[in-house]
Amino acid sequence: MTMDKRKKRRLESAGWKVGGTSEFLGLTExxxxxxxxxxxxANAVRDQRxxxxxTQEQLGRLLGSSQSRVAKMEAADPSVSIDLMVRSLLRMGASRKDVASYIAAPRSKRAA
Amino acid sequence: MTMDKRKKRRLESAGWKVGGTSEFLGLTExxxxxxxxxxxxANAVRDQRxxxxxTQEQLGRLLGSSQSRVAKMEAADPSVSIDLMVRSLLRMGASRKDVASYIAAPRSKRAA
DNA sequence: GCTTTTCATGTCACATCTGACATACGCTGG
DNA sequence: CCAGCGTATGTCAGATGTGACATGAAAAGC
Structure with a gap:
């Protein structure tokens, strides 16, 4: 919920004219x-972990962060940035390409 | 330059023990x-634009931002978040998969 | 069952990012 | 020359993200 005002502002200033609050079910494309x-x-973080x-606490420590932030990452909470998730994955040993594939995949590959 | 302190803090709290300021040529892996x-x-943004x-100004307007921020994006300035660049690409019509491929590619594919 | 461990969610002070502005640089056409 | 356009770079007030803490609710282990 943290960036609804900005979103609206941006869309409008770009000449988009947002209806009420939602496009047709709440989200623009x-x-x-x-x-x-x-x-x-988020799924990738949980999988890797x-x-x-x-535990989330251990990962939090590894990242120089906290258990609660890890939980929020894994929940794809609006308060976490893509930057943080990417950094976390890299820190867990993922490569740039791995990150790319996590982004491309709708659901992470069920591979072991 | 904006996150050097945090980086050091993180590495240390993870038990890494960073030497002086640099690992071996200034950047960790x-x-x-x-x-x-x-x-x-950054390259993707410039290419798409x-x-x-x-012009950078037009794109800035489209994004609800400014010419200077677009310039910084294209320069991969440290003050620009991954989030901002991703949002910009999506706004220019890129798909999630496109974004993934831009991330995976060292230099963007020279395709027209 | 209940104790311990692990995860989820809310809150907040403080760090970082962002849009806007100012200003400078290079280039092109006149 | 120099005026105009596009781009680059610095700065800053205000918006957003972050780590840490508190607390609650599931699971796990006993």
Whole structure:
């Protein structure tokens, strides 16, 4: 919920004229894409963490962050940036290409 | 330059023990990956913009932002977040998959 | 069952990012 | 020359993201 005002402002200033609050079910196409993208990263974080069988607290420590922020990342909470998720993945040893594939994939590949 | 303190703090709290200021030529592997990734997005923004033959000012307006911020994006300035670049690309009509490929590619594909 | 561990959610002070502005630089046409 | 356009770079007030803490609710282990 943190960026609704900005979104509206941006869309309007670009000449888009947003109806009420929602486009047709709450999200513009652009925002839907961002959410999907974030969910991909969120899933990747959780997958990587459980592959390494770490707790959220351990991962938080590894990242120089906290358990609660890790939880929010994995929940794709609006308060977490793509930057943070990407940095976290890289820190867990993922490559740039890995990150790219997590973003491209709707659901993470179920591979072990 | 904006996140050097945090970086150091994070690495140390993770038990890494950073030498002086630099690892061996100024960047950790993780940070190098982030920079490459951002450069990929930066190039993509410039490419997309010039494909559409827009000026930075026009794109700024389209994004609800400004010419100077677009310039910084295209320069992969440290003050620009990945989020902003991704949103910009999506706004210019790129798909989630497009974004992924821009991230994976060291230099953008020279395709027309 | 209940204790312990792990995860989820809210809040907040402080850090970072952002749009806007000012100003400078290079280039092109006149 | 120099005026105009596009781009680059610095700065800053205000918006957004972050780590940390508190607390609650599931699971796990006993």
């Amino acid at each position: 652009e925002e839907e894409a961002i959410v999907e993208l974030k969910v991909g990263l 459980s592959r390494r069988s770490m | 993780e940070e190098e990956a982030i920079v490459e990734l951002k450069v990929g997005l 010039s494909r559409r033959s827009m």
